[in-house]
Structures are given as C-alpha cells and as structure tokens.
Amino acid sequence: MKINTALAQGLVRCHSCGFLGKRDIRLTKCPLCASPLHGRQPHSVQKTLAYLLSAYLLYIPANIFPIMTVTKLGAGEPHTIIGGIIALINSDMLPIALLVLVASILVPLLKLIGISLLLLYVQRGWTGDAYRWTVMYRIISFVGRWSMLDIFMISILVALVDMGSISEVLAGPAATAFGAVVVLTMLAAKSFDPRLIWDNQNKP
Amino acid sequence: MPAAHFSACPDCDLLLNRALPQIGSTAHCPRCGCLLHRPRTDSVERTLALSIAGLLLLFPANFLPLVGIKVLGHEKDGTLWTGVMTLFNEHQWAVAILVFLSSILLPFINIVLCLLVSGHLHHNRRHRYLTHWLYWLQHLEEWAMLEVYCLGIIVACVKLSAMAELQFGLGLYAFVGLLFTNALLTSNLDGHLFWQRIAQLNGQHYEN
Incomplete structure (x- = not known):
C-alpha cells in the first residue's frame, strides 16, 4: 500500500511555521518565516549519531567520578551518582531515592539505548510497528530534560551548604560530564527526524 | 497554490486535509497520533497578559531567597543567583553556565519573546523581526527548565531536612507563581494562529 506523504507528492513542510510549499530547488527558504526548507532534516542520522556517541563516552566519567563532595565537620565524603542514591536509601528516604534513580540513572540510560534503537530502525530499514516507535521517540524527547534534576539539586546545595569546615557541599567533576550527557542526548533527540521511521514503511 | 488545502503531519509527513477544529477540541494525525492543532480562546490576549x-x-523569583537553612546558629539563604555564582566560584564553569541558561536566562528570554510577539499582534503592528522572534521562541522553549528546577528544590530540601532547619522564602512563592505562569503561557500560545496573524500583517496569503 502506497501512503501519501507530503514529500511523495512533491511538497515540503516548513519545520518552524508549518507552511506547506511545492518542492523546488529555488525555494530554499520558507516564504513566511525565512527558515530553511527541507523535505527531511538534513543529515539527521549522522548528527544524531554524533551527539549519541559523545553522550555514550561522557556517560562513563559521569558515573565513575564523584558528582559532589559533602564535608561534615572537616571530613570530606565524595559521592558518585549511585553513591548519592544509596545514601538516600540508608537515611530512609526511599521515595526521593527512587525519584533520583529514575531521573539520573534510568532516564539517561534508556534514552541512550532508545535513540540507538531508533537509529538502527532507520538505518536497517526495519518495518515494525512504526506507531510504537514514534511513541517511543515522543517519550524520549519529552522526558530528557528531567535528568537535569541532579544538576539543579547540586546548584541549590552548594549555595545553601557553604559554611566552611562545619559543613560544605562542593560540586565534583562528574557534574560537568553529567550535564553534558543530558544536553547531548537532548540534542540527539532534537536532531532525529521521526518522519524517517515512517519512510521505512513506504519503501518497497 | 495547490498546497493551499492541505497540511502535513510534522511527525510522519502524512498529507492531510487541513483540520480546523473548534476551540476546545483538538486535531490529531490519524496515522501517528501527533497533536496537530489545538486552538485556544483569545490566544494572543492571554499570551500578552501572562x-x-x-x-x-x-525579578522576585530570581533575587529573593528561595530557601534558607540554619545550622548550628549559622544562617544561609539561597537564591537562583547564589547557586550559579557559587558554582562559578568553585570553577565549575560549564555547570554554572548550564544552570544559568536553563533556569535564569532562557525563561527570561522566552517571556520577553512572548511579550514582544503577542504585543505586536495585539496592536496589529508590524515589525521587521516579528517572524524571527516567534521562530526563536519555538526553538528555545524546551531549554528553559523551571519545572525541573522546582523538583530539584524539593529533592534538595528533603536531603537537607535531616541535618538542618529549613525556611521557605518569598522567592519560592514567586518562583512557583512563575512556574505556573510559564506552563499556562506554553499551553495558551497557539502557534498556528500566531503564524497566520503574522502572515496577515505582512500582507502574505498563507494558511498552515
């Protein structure tokens, strides 16, 4: 069954304002909002892959190094992301521990795996249930920003707990890496063009 | 123009007859379920007011203390700014810049852009950069993360509640107010209508 997409009919939709125009070499810019017109986002797969690989690489230091150091009465105690969650569980704050676990470990990991699978789906020409894959893509793009939770929490803690030797919270090297992972996975999701999923269906 | 009666789904590129749902109802793509159109009552005026x-x-959300703590007689207040400044002083420049952008600068830019666009549309005034403003608004929206910051405050407070006495400042109320205003702003801004109005102002015939 051949399904009518705009591109198959020689039409191009503007990504910013929704303008639908005839595909034409001379028409490179949207006549209304002047943003570039493309049938599909150019180099979508390559860009997504580049962001994704960088995110994978930075995911390692983000989990190995301490994300913050808590000093109490002169004794410093570095926390990794997982260490912080274990500390929360040990002090009987299970709901918050679960929240941090989901936001800082599960979401980034599932995002990395999910985007990898989406790229495989498109590159390998899989034709599975495209609707489900689109829903997965939407969940990935929606949920990404919530991983910033840890970074914001640290920014509040360092400002509040700053009393010299009595107690002090310092941000660690993993904070930079983790922040970069969140931004890179958001960029990866943004540069992935979900219409590629549906293009697989139309290929003979 | 042959394309005038059609529109395309942004997520799956299905060619569709243009949907014109009533205010209060929504149009979804029949193939991938993407939300195509959700018209709002008085979208321009509400965006302007919000x-x-x-x-x-x-301003109060940025500069008034959000939370304060008391440990062994020491008191300390935290605002959005002190978090960024402390990170900066600890030489965590990248993290400081990231927090500054997503919790201070981009929410501010978004609100200013909303004000500029809706203000011009409300008074039917043309401006050279009107399309650029709306373009940037649509692209920067997802990088402002006030609601995530709010969750960060909650988690930080729970962590601190074991070791210190907490006080909630006026800034926190302003911040929560800002959060709701921002959420309403996002849901009331009808992109379709805004682009149509801009096209009308520029004297272009266009429907999306």
Missing part, C-alpha cells in the same frame, strides 16, 4: 505577569514575577 507574559506581563511572568515578567513581574521574574
């Missing part, structure tokens, strides 16, 4: 409210709340 962005003025947001601009008023922005």
